[in-house]
Amino acid sequence: MHNIILKVWLSALILFLFGCEAKQSDLIKRVAPNQDPFPSTYQIKSHDPFMIVNTSILDGVGNLLKNTDLLIENGKIKEIGVGLPTKNYRLVNGSNFWVTPGLIDVHSHMGVYPAPGTSNHSDGNEMTSPVTAEVWAEHSVWPGDPQFEKALAGGVTTLLILPGSGNLIGGRGVTLKNVPSITVQGMKFPNAPYSLKMACGENPKRVYGNRNMLPSTRMGNMAGYRKAWIKAKEYKKSWDEYLAEDSEIPLSEKPIRDLRMETLSGVLEGEIKVHNHCYRADEMVQMIDMSKEFGYKISAFHHTVEGYKIAPILAKEGICAVMWADWWGFKQEAYDMVRENIALTDYAGACAIIHSDDAIQVQRLNQEIAKAMSAGNRMGLNISPAHALRWLTSNAARSLGLEEKIGSIEIGKNADIVLWNGDPFSTYTKASKVWIDGTLLYDIDKPDLTRTADFNLGIIAPGEKRP
Amino acid sequence: MKLIFLSLILFSPFFANAESILIRNVNILESTGIEENVSILIKNGIIKSIDSLIFTEATEEIDGTGKTVTAGLFNGKTHIGAVEVGAIDSTVDYHTNNGSITASFKPSESFNPHSTLIPHNRTHGLTQALLVPEAETHMIAGQVAVIELGNTPKVLNDSFGVAIDFTEHGVSIMGGSRSSALAKLRVALDDAKDFSRNRKSALAGEHRAYDLSYADLYALQPVVEGVKPIIVRVHRSVDILSIINLAKEFQLDLILSGVAEGWMVAEQIAESKSSVIMDPIYNLPTAFEHLGARLDNASILHEKGVQLIFTGMGWHNTHSAYLVRQSAGNAVANGLPKTASIAAITSNPAEIFKLNYSGNIREGEVANLVLWSGDPFELTTEAEMVIIAGEKVEMISRSLQLRDRYYESIKSFIENESRGK
Secondary structure (H helix, E strand, O other): OHHHHHHHHHHHHHHHHHOOOOOOOOEEOOOOOOOOOOOOOOOOOOOOOEEEEEEEEEOOOOOEEEEEEEEEEOOEEEEEEOOOOOOOOEEEEOOOOEEEEOEEEEEEOOOOOOOOOOHHHOOOOOOOOOEOOOOEHHHOOOOOOOHHHHHHHOOEEEEEEOOOOOOOEEEEEEEEEOOOOOOOOOOEOOOOOOEEEEEOOHHHHHHHHOOOOOOOOHHHHHHHHHHHHHHHHHHHHHHHHHHHOOOOEEHHHOOOOOHHHHHHHHHHHOOOEEEEEEOOHHHHHHHHHHHHHHOOOEEEEEEOOOHHHHHHHHHHHOOEEEEOOOOOOOOHHHOOOOOOHHHHHHHOOOOEEEOOOOOOHHHHHHHHHHHHHHHHHHOOOOOOHHHHHHHHOHHHHHHHOOOOOOOOOOOOOEOOEEEEOOOOOOOOOOEEEEEEOOEEEEEOOOOOOOOOOHHHEOOEOOOOOOO | OHHHHHHHHHHOHHHHHHOEEEEEEEEEEEOOEEEEEEEEEEEOOEEEEEEOOOOOOOOEEEEOOOOEEEEOEEEEEEOOOOOOOOOOHHHOOOOOOOOOOOOOOOHHHHOOOOOOHHHHHHOOOEEEEEEOOOOOOOOEEEEEEEEEOOOOOEEEEEEEEEEEEOOHHHHHOOOOOHHHHHHHHHHHHHHHHHHHHOHHHHHOOOOOOOOOOHHHHHHHHHHHOOOOOEEEEEOOHHHHHHHHHHHHHHOOOEEEEEOOOHHHHHHHHHHHOOEEEEOOOOOOOOOHHHOOOOOOHHHHHHHOOOOEEEOOOHHHOOOOHHHHHHHHHHHHHOOOOHHHHHHOOOHHHHHHOOOOOOOOOOOOOEOOEEEEOOOOOOOOOOEEEEEEOOEEOOOOOHHHHHHHHHHHHHHHHHHHHHHHO
């Protein structure tokens, strides 16, 4: 036994002394680190073209198209129109049904906080340092989380999986297609921009304040972010200078790679989208000033319970506000809830989005926008269902940088489609069929269409419908 | 002058009793059925008549066309009045970390009628609720209260029964095994029986020692005598059976709560005649004790004849306890008849918790009802008028005040923007 250990040590020593590793003085080419070391392996499945006939379409960009046909080919929306020639296409009856784009939840912790919610599964908050920009949510995602398929049954086709809010800068989020897969790479939305989770307010200062370290206050929060951005600017500068020229240089002069700084640098570069958990109006404005101080853009504020208080500012700055319909009171920064938050933010012209942050509500995001719309209409804002659906589709896509691909029923967009068995704003309505890239992944009448999570074997019988 | 006098009549509290409200041509949804296009006359807080046509004049007349009247909503598991902000411990009174207090713990004594949660919930149609203690250091959590959310919020019953937690959480604080928790619960019930028989000598210090304090044994006495129910929170099917058996063994009046896997033992629950407090929206295997959770749990239990009381929606069962109607609506979407679902948030709790109202709309009863802009199970429907215990609720809440304050500034922003263009 000891012999083996000795042998391993010896071979390691030999490698170290005489190995073919480059020497510090060797000249090397200047290359940026690989920005996609965990590439998506998701493939669009081939499918026969099909047509949903004579249906009501809420297109996600504000229109209701009645008695309309929808042609899907090669995973894309090919044609939209009244009385399209049916040719030899497989036809899907759309009358008495409604069609919407696949729903997008831009704030989910499925996979990183999977079910069962036991401590061994608690992988969403790397609370060992207030700034952990180096961690990537995708490395925590358990693709076998049985909650994913429940969200699919609710029409959710795209998810932004974020780290939790225990840290000032919690790490990278990942955009997933809600498809069954053994690996997270098989779910990753190809070429979707990365995102960075940041968090204001009570959570980080509570977590680290309890450990008697920075941040224990809101001013400590601000100092924590700013220190990180100052370092990130320097880091970015050293890499920019290194990559600016073509000449070969000694290995010793290559900047040292730092994963934490690399992610922040990606934000300063404009490559990574900032999704900033922030409840209070005043703190959001502090965050906006800070983003200008360091020259980055905030894609969206999340939770944004006080969004309505600064809705005109959000509109002017072009920052999306990601909100719940009615959550409140679980902490002080969530005390000033108004049910009209989404409607008022939208009314001010800002990009309003609804999110779940919850594996129960992700199954019924259509009901959540129904409540938000109804609250707005009660105060006379006259919001149509076609308009309200943007909060769950095209606006959400925009915050992810995917507005060219998903979030609407428009020609050329990905065929992420939900066929509802009634008005999507009704409590009684359910998703009847859900397609992602033209592949049928959910059918309310065919529980065996896609396989249930491995976890469910032995719990749900084959072919059993378990709503 | 006439206008001033009129507004005095309409808005002065002195004239509130003389108020009469006539809702014309409205639908009624209640546990016994759906009645369409009737008129309801409410006089001095009493439902005077329900008829297809009413010719009497009233101080307030409402066109109810397309609208629905239901009884006021009840939520079967809340912490209303015993919490203001969840994360601020000083505002939280529904559990205690003092392990020497169990059945004698009464959150009703902490009930805060000035809580901002009350106007928020009542303006959206919640009229009565259960205030339930939660277990923290012992599975016997304390005494359940019935509360009313009217303009003068109050406790209707400060001790309806005793709440016990036999979920994974309750078990974790009772030695970490279901068996240890049941053993400790048996000790407590045996002690309570013994105490009620030997109270004098026990208080004189001439009897054996007990596991719980005298105050806790006092509080358990009506339970072991079968006068008050135990309300046991439990999810796993086999655990539900353990509790049903225990209740039989001690001859207890049992109400089950939670019951995510209730459908798996629906017949046994029905046979035990226990009613069930549940959230029909829960369908995730987020704990090993409810791997069987499903959306049609309520409908399966109903089919077997179990009397249901709803809570929810999800963990919003306190700050937004009115969302119990969203849970109820989803129960309908998953197979429960509408009348059974409305019963679970009106007449069933009215009967079980012995309210002064039937939870249906009946002539001669004190009005305790909501006028909805449409189908109350639809979320695009809003509560337009709420009457609690005969008194019309003021449609004001902190949340609405915040809304109105900021609406003005957004409006002027929009006006300036459009002028700029």
